[in-house]
Amino acid sequence: MVPLSYYLILSAILFGLGTAGFLFKRNIVTIFMSVELMLNAVNLTFVALSYHFRQLDGQIFVFFVMVVAAAEAAVGLAIIIAVFRNRGSLNVDQMDLMKF
C-alpha cells in the first residue's frame, strides 16, 4: 500500500505548483487554471485523509469543492470575457487602470 505521506506530499507539491503558476504566469486564463490546480490539490488531500481515517467526511467535502469550483469557473469565465471585451487583452500586466 502507498503510505499516506506520499499522497500528502504530492498534493503539497501540486498546491505549490498552483501557487507558483498564479504568481508567475501572465495570462489570465492560465492564472485561473492555476487556481483550479490548487483546489484539486486540496481535493487530493481530502480524499487521502478520508481514506486514512476510514471516514467519509473528507470525501463529501470533495464533492462540495467540485461543485464550488464549477460555479466559480462559470462566474470567472464570464468575468474574463467581460474584461476581454473591454480591454481586448488577457494579459494581467495591462490591467492597470487604477493606480494611485
Add this chain to the structure above:
Amino acid sequence: MPAWNLTAILPEAILTVVGIVVMLLGSFSSQNQDRGCRTVTLMGLAGATVAVVAQRQHQGAFFDGMFLVDPFGIFFHLLFFLIAALVVLSSADYLQAEKLTVGEFYTLLLFGTVGMGLMASANDLILSFIGLEISSLASYVLVGFRRGVASSSESALKYFLLGSFATAFFLYGIALLFGATGSTRLTQIQEILRNVSGRATAGAAGTVLLPTPSTLSSLAQGPEQFPTALLGLAASLLFVGLAFKVSAAPFQVWTPDVYQGAPTPVTAFLSTGPKAAAFAVFLRVFLVGLEQTADQWSALLWVSAALSMFIGNLAALWQSNMKRLLAYSSIAHAGYMLVAFTAHSVDGTSAVLFYLVAYAVMNLGAFLVVTHLGNRGERYVEMDDYAGLGYRSPLLAACLTIFLLSLIGIPLTGGFLGKFYVFRSALQADLIGLTILSVVNSAIAAYYYLRVMVAMYMNAPERPVPLEPVSSSVGVTLFICAGGTLWLGVFPQSILRLAENAAQWLLGAG
C-alpha cells in the same frame, strides 16, 4: 431538539426563495418595474429578520451540529439584514441612473446575504466554506456589474482571481486541520485540542505526522501522538484565507482597486457585509476551534493588526479619490478590529461586534454620500469635487461630516465608542504596545478625514459639479445611517448588551 429542523435555516430559506422570485420578476417585467423588485426584496429581508428574531426562542445545534442558532449567529444575521436593506434602499437611484438591471442586482445581493448568514452560523468548516463561496461568488458578479465599464470589470477580475486564490488557501487550511484532528466540526476540534493539551506534559512535541484511526477514537493516548506542526500550518493557512477576506494586511493589496472600480453601492456593501461575515468566521474558527493554540496565533494577529493600521492610514493620506480613500480607511478599520480580536477575551470579542455595527452604519452612510455626489457614470469622486459642498448642499455635507467624525472617532458618535471599547479591551489584555500603536494611528487617520471636511467647508469649487436633488429613498437611508451613528454614540447599551451576550456565548458555551 430534533437534529433536522428546517426552522433553523428559515431566514436563509426565505431569502433564497425571495431572491429567485426577484430574479424572475426582474426578467419577466418591463423596464420600469424597479419599484416592485425593491419592495419584494425589502419585504423578504423584513421576513427574514422576523424569522431570526423568532429563532431566539429555539436556540441550539441543528443538522447534526453543523449549524448553530446562537446569540452570536443571531447578532450577525441581524447586522447582515440591516446592511442589505440599507444597500437596497440606497442603490435604487444609482441603478436607474446607470441603467443597470435591477432584478439581478437585488437577487445577487440577497444570495450574498444568504451566504453571509450561513458563514455566521456555521459550526462546520464545510458549511463555512460553502457560505464563504456563496457570498464571494455573488460579490464577484456585483463588483463587475457595470459590464461596459473597463474599470468595473477589471476590478471584478482582480477580486475574482485574488479571492479564489485566498479561498484555496482557506480550503487547504481546512484540509490540514482535518488531517490534524480528524474532524471539520469546530466544537469537536476544540474538544480534541483541549484533550490533547490537557494531557500535554512537559514539552513533548509531536513527531507523528498524523493520528491513526485508533488514536482518533480514544483521542491521543499522549500528546506525543499529536501532529503539532500540521496544526500550526493549518492555522496559518486559515489565517491567510480569512485575513484576505477581511482585507487585513499583508493581504490587503486587492482592496483599493476593487473598491474603486466597483459600483459605489456595491463598494459600500463589500466594505461592511462580507467583511463582517468574514470576521464572524474568523472569530468562530480561532476563538472556538483553535482556542487552545491562542498563544501562537495571537502573535500573527498582533502583527497583522499593526500592519493593517499603518498601511491603511499612511496610504490613505495620499489619496485624492474618495472611494480609494475610504478603501484604505477600511483596511485601517479592519486593523482596529483585529486589535480587539488579539485581546482574546469576552470584552475584546464584544468590542469587535460593536465596532462592526458602528462601522457598518457610518461607512454605508459615507459611501452613500459618495454615490450621490458621484452622479451619472461616477464622474465626481475626486476630493476636489467636494469643495464648497458645505454651501451648495448643507444637509449632505452635514451628514458626511457626521460619518467622517465617526470614522475619526470623535465622542458622541458610534465610531468613538467602538474605538473606546477596542482600546479598553486591548489594555485589559495587557496589549499596551498595540494600544499605543492604534492610538497613534487614530491620530494619523484624523488628518485625511479632516482634509475632506476642510474641502467641503473652506475651499471654493474649482469646476462646477452638478448636484442632483436627494430622492426620498436616499434621504431615508441617510437619515437612518446618520441617526444610527449618533444613536450608537449616545445610547450604546442595547447593542452593546447584544454584543456582550453573543461574545459570552461564543467564548463560554462554545
